[in-house]
Amino acid sequence: MRVVLIVEYDGTDYCGWQCQPNGLSVQEVMENCFFEATGEKTVLTASGRTDSGVHALGQVVHFDTALEQPAESFKHVFNAVLPPDIKVRQSFEVAKNFHARYSAKKKTYVYRTYISPIELPLKRRFAAQIFGKIDMDKMLSAKKLIEGTHDFAAFCASGSSAKSTIRTVFSIDIERRGDDIDFYVSGNGFLYNMVRIIVGTLLAVGYGKISESDVANAISFGERKNLGKTMPACGLTLCRVEYSEI
């Protein structure tokens, strides 16, 4: 039986989703918990890696099991042994050909920021501090250049192993409430650090540090140098992954 898990985690204390030689990963913790609870060894496959320190509200994970029990009960199996910063919100059976990564059609991330001259104790865990006066209209104009199907080579951290750098960004929604600005970014897939570079770039436009034409040139010619900085991991949360099948 193939089972899907919808997983929420606070990524602060983890080196990301995927097992790494240095540092504890969410995957490793979950696989160990499953073995501890059931005695069965399994491999968990997620919709994608999240980087070190990145959070998830709805990471989608699949695994195969020979255990004969209702798929819905695996939620409780995991939660009984998982630490408080990782929990399974749902578990259910899927078709054998479902794949958490390859079947994904749409992913939505939120990047949370707050404007403050000092790093705030009550916000720092799940949002990134930003400074100064930001021109929202400039950001709302620049985000239209990023939406759509483009070669996002310039929006990709070095060291990425992606074969193609063409991706479709379905939408970028920027929500401001007082000093909090949240960026919702939906796409069919993202390159390494792509969401964090998109947000850094929109903020650089909002501060007037770079122009809309810098963004247009980056998309046309793949030039990273005139884009904004990569924002820190703490502000990023994988909200949800959508599939046509489930």
Place this chain on the structure above:
Amino acid sequence: MRVVLIVEYDGTDYCGWQCQPNGLSVQEVMENCFFEATGEKTVLTASGRTDSGVHALGQVVHFDTALEQPAESFKHVFNAVLPPDIKVRQSFEVAKNFHARYSAKKKTYVYRTYISPIELPLKRRFAAQIFGKIDMDKMLSAKKLIEGTHDFAAFCASGSSAKSTIRTVFSIDIERRGDDIDFYVSGNGFLYNMVRIIVGTLLAVGYGKISESDVANAISFGERKNLGKTMPACGLTLCRVEYSEI
């Protein structure tokens, strides 16, 4: 010179504001940081203790110093050495007769809750998990019994050393957004655990576990036994303290 600090802290890893023989307090950390930064020993006086694990968005603290520098600069003096979970948002000079505790006229706390069958990794730090179907109308009706000037002896944890148990609750505002319910409670002062017992009591009414008359009797006759449970510390944040002088 007497200086006031507006302090924000994530109380998760502290035993509360006040120095305790067992466990690290916010006060102790701040006094040590000040000594480390300036070489001057000082005692910080807060508007009130916050309990172990309780947070503050705007705790008000005063201290006296012989250092000759602008009061505004003490914000930076503290922040340069404070850990990331405690920060000073403002510092300014006040009259010598100002007292963070005795001069306080109004305190506002928020108690944050979320409805979920499992404890959620992204909410658990600053909100308390609650269960099931809640009747908002019953809570909105019961909160009116608590607002006003009453003897709150029944809403006080045992072990409290308060001389009088009469307090005025100016207002209780209950805000619901989806599965999140926030309780804003303002008063001229609060007994030990009083806000957490008020919220536990309103939730008990909302669940139908106790009736409005149980609440009325508790206020009239000081009977604790028919009230709700004391809610956990993690959901409580001291929002602001108001004074007539500053």
